[in-house]
Amino acid sequence: MTEYYTEEHEWIRVEGDLATVGITDFAQGQLGDVVFVELPEAGREVTKGGEAAVVESVKAASDVYAPVSGEVTGANQALVDDPALANTDPEGEGWFFRLRLSDTSELDGLMDAAAYKSFCDSQ
Amino acid sequence: MSDVDTSPLPLDAWHRGRGARMVPFAGYAMPIQYEGILAEHKWTRESAGLFDVSHMGQLVVAGPEAEKGLETLLPADLGILKDGRLRYSLLLAEDGGIVDDLMATRRGDHFYVVVNGATKQGDIAYLESRLPRGVVLDHMKEQALLALQGPKAVDALSRLVPGVEALGFMTGGAFQIGGTGAWISRSGYTGEDGFEISVPGAKVAEVADLLAAEPEVKPIGLGARDSLRLEAGLPLYGHDLDTGTTPVEADLTFAISKRRRGEGGFAGWHRIARELEEGPVRRRVGLAVDGRQPVREGAMVLDADGNEVGKVTSGGFSPMLEAPIAMAYVPVASAAAGSSVTLAQRGKLFQAKVVAMPFVPHRYHRKGAAG
Numbered sequence: 001m002t003e004y005y006t007e008e009h010e011w012i013r014v015e016g017d018l019a020t021v022g023i024t025d026f027a028q029g030q031l032g033d034v035v036f037v038e039l040p041e042a043g044r045e046v047t048k049g050g051e052a053a054v055v056e057s058v059k060a061a062s063d064v065y066a067p068v069s070g071e072v073t074g075a076n077q078a079l080v081d082d083p084a085l086a087n088t089d090p091e092g093e094g095w096f097f098r099l100r101l102s103d104t105s106e107l108d109g110l111m112d113a114a115a116y117k118s119f120c121d122s123q
Numbered sequence: 124m125s126d127v128d129t130s131p132l133p134l135d136a137w138h139r140g141r142g143a144r145m146v147p148f149a150g151y152a153m154p155i156q157y158e159g160i161l162a163e164h165k166w167t168r169e170s171a172g173l174f175d176v177s178h179m180g181q182l183v184v185a186g187p188e189a190e191k192g193l194e195t196l197l198p199a200d201l202g203i204l205k206d207g208r209l210r211y212s213l214l215l216a217e218d219g220g221i222v223d224d225l226m227a228t229r230r231g232d233h234f235y236v237v238v239n240g241a242t243k244q245g246d247i248a249y250l251e252s253r254l255p256r257g258v259v260l261d262h263m264k265e266q267a268l269l270a271l272q273g274p275k276a277v278d279a280l281s282r283l284v285p286g287v288e289a290l291g292f293m294t295g296g297a298f299q300i301g302g303t304g305a306w307i308s309r310s311g312y313t314g315e316d317g318f319e320i321s322v323p324g325a326k327v328a329e330v331a332d333l334l335a336a337e338p339e340v341k342p343i344g345l346g347a348r349d350s351l352r353l354e355a356g357l358p359l360y361g362h363d364l365d366t367g368t369t370p371v372e373a374d375l376t377f378a379i380s381k382r383r384r385g386e387g388g389f390a391g392w393h394r395i396a397r398e399l400e401e402g403p404v405r406r407r408v409g410l411a412v413d414g415r416q417p418v419r420e421g422a423m424v425l426d427a428d429g430n431e432v433g434k435v436t437s438g439g440f441s442p443m444l445e446a447p448i449a450m451a452y453v454p455v456a457s458a459a460a461g462s463s464v465t466l467a468q469r470g471k472l473f474q475a476k477v478v479a480m481p482f483v484p485h486r487y488h489r490k491g492a493a494g
Contacts, residue, residue, distance in 0.1 A: 032346070033161040035440040036416045036447075056417050058160040058440055059346055061469075083415075 004107055005116035006067045011091055017104060021067060022095040023055065023086060026120045031057040034086040039075035039097050046072060046099070048106050053096050055086065068106040070099035132177045133267045133324035137331055141342055149178045149240035153345055160346035164442040167313060167351055168483075171273035172343035173334050179268055180243030181321060183261040184254070185233035192254040193234060197227065198370065198389050200380030204229045209293050209308055213370050213378055214238070214246060219391030219398075220366035221373065222249055224358070226310065228295055235306065237268070237319075239360045253390075267327035271334060272317035272343075272351070274486060279337035280307075280318055287318065291490035295319075301333045309488060313348070314355025314481055316488045353448060354441050356409055356480025362420055363407060363436040363450050371398035372452065374407045405433060406458040409480035412438075412447040412466070412473055422468035424451050432457075435466060443483050449475065 004012045009027035013020045028034065036056040046052045046066035053064035075097040079085050085094035101107075111119060129152045138145065143154030154175065156163060166172055184193060190201045199212040209228035213221050223242045228235040238246045243262070250260055271280055281288040284298045287307055295308030303326040311317040322330050334340050349359070358364050364373055369391065376399065383389060387396060412418050417440045424433030438449030449466075457464055458477060466473040 032156060033159055038416065054416075056440070058164075058350060058442070059155075061417070061419065 004110035017101045019099045028090040034083045040072045044072045070101045156344040156346045163343040163347035171276040171339040174270040177267040178240030180238040181263045182236040186258040192258045198379040215390040219369040219394035267324040269320045272311045272313040275339035276317040279339040292487040313351040314485045354483040372403045410449040410475040412475040417447040425465045
């Protein structure tokens with residue numbers, strides 16, 4: 001299993017061609033209290049950089065972009081029912097959706113944990 | 124921590140020292156939140172929240188003609204306003220549009236007027252151009268303003284300021300807090316009991332320290348201030364009110380005093396009197412939105428054919444109701460409580476019902492009232 005991070009503050013956990021996507025702890029801290037999420041339905045094709053989900057905090061609405069292209073295989077219903085999981089456990093129980101990658105080479109441009117940490121420190 | 128291109132307020136370092144996230148607001152760097160908007164919101168409803176509202180404009184309007192002069196621009200009956208009493212009012216343009224909303228207090232021989240931070244320079248210019256010669260307008264730039272809001276605000280403040288508990292809602296007086304002279308009124312903009320405390324900027328950190336040391340009190344940011352006033356059904360200038368909105372459209376007719384309705388003599392009276400008589404075309408209402416997704420400022424109100432007939436001017440998630448709520452301007456035909464409306468935001472449709480405001484009941488300290 002390998003973890004990648006994007007400059008849009010998403011994490012992607014990859015096993016083979018299956019990926020789990022969520023927002024990082026840094027992202028949830030910036031968003032504040034999450035009160036609503038809209039997640040993609042299974043079967044939907046998403047394109048790298050395209051809109052995949054919506055997350056709304058008390059303050060504002062934000063789009064979550066697909067960090068890589070692929071077909072959605074499932075979404076986290078527990079997060080829909082309890083959006084605060086995005087704050088309390090963003091990189092665990094608060095995952096957003098799962099994907100079957102259509103092009104694993106898209107992972108090449110993403111950051112690892114160390115690179116992401118320095119990216120956040122520079123923000 | 125990114126710096127913002129804005130002026131610091133007297134409590135800037137105080138907020139940063141308490142972990143506030145600072146954002147630009149009304150030309151100042153202000154705290155949007157400390158521990159989180161939801162927690163701060165709920166704390167204010169259950170205990171007491173301390174808000175820094177020093178960005179607001181604190182004005183003194185003095186001189187023998189001050190009352191008559193202000194009455195040419197405000198629809199309030201200042202003649203019957205007793206010493207030490209304050210009133211919510213509106214600064215009006217000639218066409219009946221709202222230049223600002225404000226609080227006006229009769230304080231001895233002058234009026235103490237608190238206006239919004241983002242509009243204060245324009246208000247001052249407007250007042251100076253319209254008030255009669257001989258009326259002196261002083262912008263008290265050196266004064267800071269705190270608000271202590273919540274059901275336990277009186278417990279915390281009366282420990283530091285004995286006697287302050289005797290103030291009734293919308294009354295004020297001169298007090299000492301920790302040796303500093305303060306003007307304190309029982310008022311605020313959260314729907315809760317509470318106080319507004321005007322002290323010199325040079326002393327405000329000391330006063331804020333004293334208040335924040337009380338066990339009931341936590342500092343609260345602008346984020347929760349906005350969600351609290353939305354739940355309380357209170358309009359926010361620049362969002363729910365502007366120069367294109369009249370008091371009747373804004374459902375603020377309570378601010379037009381009885382004598383003034385009949386006599387007029389204030390800016391915009393002709394239009395306002397006509398709207399009082401015939402009813403406005405559109406009106407500000409509260410909306411309970413179906414589902415969980417917040418519908419925010421800028422969303423469209425649609426009629427049955429999908430035409431835009433109104434706009435959401437404030438919207439968000441109510442922490443107390445755990446549901447999305449909003450304020451919108453809708454055609455009067457759809458303004459009665461129980462009316463269904465359709466909203467559109469980023470290409471998505473939402474159903475909502477018009478509901479009476481406040482969304483969360485007010486709990487002001489009215490003398491003689493139970494509780």
